[in-house]
Amino acid sequence: MAGTRTRSALEVHPRPSVTVDVVALTLAGGALRVAVSRRAERRGRGRFALPGDVLGIGESLDDAAARVLAHALGLAGVFIEQLHTFGEVRRDPRGRVVTVAYYALVDARRFAGGRGAATTRARVLVPSPRARRGRVAVVDDGGRALPMFLDQGDMVALAVERLRGKLDDSPIAMHLLPAELTLRQLQEVHEAVRGEPVNKDSFRRRLVASGWLEATGAHEREVLHRPAELYRFRRH
Amino acid sequence: MAGTRTRSALEVHPRPSVTVDVVALTLAGGALRVAVSRRAERRGRGRFALPGDVLGIGESLDDAAARVLAHALGLAGVFIEQLHTFGEVRRDPRGRVVTVAYYALVDARRFAGGRGAATTRARVLVPSPRARRGRVAVVDDGGRALPMFLDQGDMVALAVERLRGKLDDSPIAMHLLPAELTLRQLQEVHEAVRGEPVNKDSFRRRLVASGWLEATGAHEREVLHRPAELYRFRRH
DNA sequence: TGAATAGTGTCTATAAGACAATATCCC
């Protein structure tokens, strides 16, 4: 216990490696997508891996996650939050590794514009909550499941779950959209994350009443129907 | 990133210590309480510390947390869940330490019966959510704030926040109560965790309709008023 | 004009809050 910990006790034990992995999510074509890259190394060759790296000894966890994300996407100033720490003994055959997982949310246009090391934006399939036994899966554009490295499939599933839990209680969805957005776009985010359609009328009423949004007065352009009003999220 | 990690890369870096701390909560006298012990060591002497220990190299994080809790409370089979990982560089003056915080929920009678190393059950003051700038505080029975070791005050606050977030979406409150309980007791848990009174009528209707509970047919005894029916949480 | 979606108004069903009335225990 902390009460009996001493400096020498902390030094005496063999130490695990500590790494940071990032589940970088965006929305494209009405579906969630996650940044991954195909492994070329001997261990787990051909599997798809999240961006990640070893924690620097003089670097905080949050800083390490931001660095990993910046390297993978070529972007800075992205929303990122800690998710969960994975610490099973044999989760990585290369040694004892404790991995702190983060998730990040990026608007699709920035995601596409960044020049980073993560080569693929794989689709994230979110099962309908009514479908019992449904699991979040990372798939290619043909719908085939991609084999994920180690327990990183669990990290993606957990990120989606966390996102879903926060969707109704916070304006977190804003990070997946550009600064000016329509209510329809916001609804699409909710539907992609929930894996089921949401009631349009009730959604609009609830979001407008939430106070998170303010109308800009401008409208979208170059759509083949009546253009919707543009909103922005109020600074909090 | 994970895609470029190699075995040697994992070994080459200096490694931080990894420890596990546990926020063990219970409910007594209508208030949340947390297990702490006063530090006698040179560093942080007189401050109050959560149960914690260094992660064993052959031990999973979850196992380490269960071990720490068992040692502190003298109890096994307690609800415990990972909370957050603290990784600022200078959070512990004894060296670079990454701490994975867990929170545990124990029914008051078991908590009191266990013979463990944690000596104090300090009150946790939960501010009313309407009171802006209110912070969760750990206090003695006189209401004086107890100085917490390192960032462990933040861990307690985060545990309460997490608990509050889960209260309405899961039967998590059951872990703070004995197997057979009255609706009034359950309401007291909600009020303690929320830091504000809840509407009794609505609370009863909602909980009964949730399907989490089943009536036992028995009633409480030795109360100086009409005895309430006893319920138990359905196994899920 | 027609296709398509935006946005408004209204009706209904459900859940929350308020409160009154009755029930059941101990003293």
Add this chain to the structure above:
DNA sequence: GGGATATTGTCTTATAGACACTATTCA
């Protein structure tokens, strides 16, 4: 009986879902 809380029932109000109707753009 009196004090205290449990439990039921009813009324009112707020919110969610359903749906009809009008508005606005482009082809």
